[in-house]
Amino acid sequence: KAGVTQTPRYLIKTRGQQVTLSCSPISGHRSVSWYQQTPGQGLQFLFEYFSETQRNKGNFPGRFSGRQFSNSRSEMNVSTLELGDSALYLCASSLGVAGIKREQYFGPGTRLTVT
Amino acid sequence: GENVEQHPSTLSVQEGDSAVIKCTYSDSASNYFPWYKQELGKRPQLIIDIRSNVGEKKDQRIAVTLNKTAKHFSLHITETQPEDSAVYFCAARASGSARQLTFGSGTQLTVLP
16 A cells, blocks of 8 residues: 655745645545644644544644645645745644544655745 | 653663653543654654553564553663664644644654664
């Protein structure tokens, strides 16, 4: 079974631009979570989607948004990029949100650099 | 919301020795506690997890213990090997669709040959 995939793997953007990152979960997984990983802040939760609905949202500004499609693929968008948005963005998929099947498996991440 | 604290932030051990990483959590409703290993430049990998209905779980050289009363859980690695060197993250989550997985700040484990 293929793992979680993310595209692109690397991105360089300039301040003020916007960016869209994509995540394809493991086949059969319906939940996708997004995290921002930086050396100083560790793994910070952005949001979680299940069945095309946002189920939870972390403490990030409204410039960070996401969505999930009917095939469970998810996209994350960051508008008006700031230098501080430079980070590794990880998505993780799991079978479900609640209940027993909540093990999350991570993708390889998208390394975003904002200049 | 949930707050997870992890200690130590760095840990060096000699090959063959044991390593212990400890985490505490604040939300008494948390009932799922996974541990992830992240090697340099790679994705976090789930290595073991425990649910609140058990106090200990083992998988070869790795074990996790949970003390619900004290709200802390620990990762134990025995007979450490150089390939165990990585950053380890603990996490906690309560059941319910509105609960997120909250991570600790990570422990950089270095196994010295």
